[in-house]
Amino acid sequence: MVQKGPRPLVLCGPSGSGKSTLLKRLLKEFPDKFGFSVSHTTRAPRAGEKNGVHYHFTNLNDMSTAIEKGEFIETAIFSGNIYGTSKKAVDDVRRTGKICVLDIEMEGVKQIKRTDLDPLLVFVMPPSIDELERRLRARNTEQEDSLKKRLETARREIKFGQxxxxxxxxxxxxxxxKAYNELRDFITQNIEDNDQDDTNEKTTDKK
Ligand SMILES: Nc1ncnc2c1ncn2[C@@H]1O[C@H](COP(=O)(O)OP(=O)(O)OP(=O)(O)O)[C@@H](O)[C@H]1O
Incomplete structure (x- = not known):
């Protein structure tokens, strides 16, 4: 894959750490600058989630076939479901000239680091596991089982993030x-300066 256009931006962090909240705000403030890479998932849609917008909702069979064909940049199993970013999803955004934003979890980050995408990697850290639990409970999207799994995974993710x-x-x-402003400043300093730089000569902290 040839690296063209701005470096993709990856947000990673435990479930409930605030990735979607931050990204939503970023895309709302700069709708012309950022484009969200739409992931595939085998999990069922939550209320209000639209196919092709929040996720490409798929099934185990179709997703496994596509993975075997090499159509994915990264895939991961999380809480019993497969998630993944297809090459096409990133290309779709890149073709529009926008900065491609990805929301991926720990295993996906390990995989994307091995590609030539040269992404900027942001870890969103929750204040504590207790606060993470409070936020997840308040969000009211998870069954008890799923919530417990997310909190267990969060401990490993926080270690990886640090x-x-x-x-x-x-x-x-x-x-x-505060978190949003920090994200915005980081992007301004690291991505916009390097806009359209095919050679990546000016990038600083690669890999
Ligand atoms: N700084 C904050 N203070 C208080 N609540 C917050 C903060 N940031 C996010 N939240 C709330 O915490 C909950 C989890 O946030 P969000 O859904 O953005 O997390 P996420 O990292 O995208 O989770 P997932 O990986 O499960 O999609 C949401 O209800 C959100 O409104």
């Missing part, structure tokens, strides 16, 4: 405005 070299920035989401 390991030096895994991310370009760790953003503590203890306050939404």
């Amino acid at each position: 390991e030096p070299g895994n991310f370009n920035i760790i953003i503590l989401n203890d306050n939404l405005d």
Whole structure:
């Protein structure tokens, strides 16, 4: 894959850490600048989620076939479902000239680091596991089982997020405005300066 256009932006962090909230705000403030890469998932849609908008909802069979054909940049199993980013999803955004934004979890980050996409990697850190649990409960989207799994996974993800070299920035989401401003500043400093730079000569903290 030839790297063209701005570097993709990856947001990773435990379920409930605030990735979607931050991304929603970013896309609302800069609708012409960022484009969301729409992931595939085998999980059932939540209320209000639209196919092709929030996710490409698919089934185990179709998704496995597409993975075997090499159509995915990264895939991961999470809470019993497969999630993944297709090459096409990233290309679709890149073709529009927008910065492609990806919301992927830990295993996906490990895989995307091995591609030539050269993404900027942001880890969204919750203030604590207790606060993460409070937010997930308040969101009211998970059954007890799913919630427990997410919290267990969160401990591993936080460890991964804190390991030096895994991310370009760790953003503590203890306050939404503060976290958002930090994200925006980081993007301004790291992506827009490198816009349309095919050679990536000016990039700083690669890999
Ligand atoms: N700084 C914050 N303070 C308080 N609540 C927050 C903050 N950031 C996000 N939230 C709330 O926490 C909940 C989880 O946030 P969000 O859905 O954005 O997490 P997520 O990381 O995208 O989770 P998932 O990976 O499960 O999609 C939401 O209800 C959101 O409104």
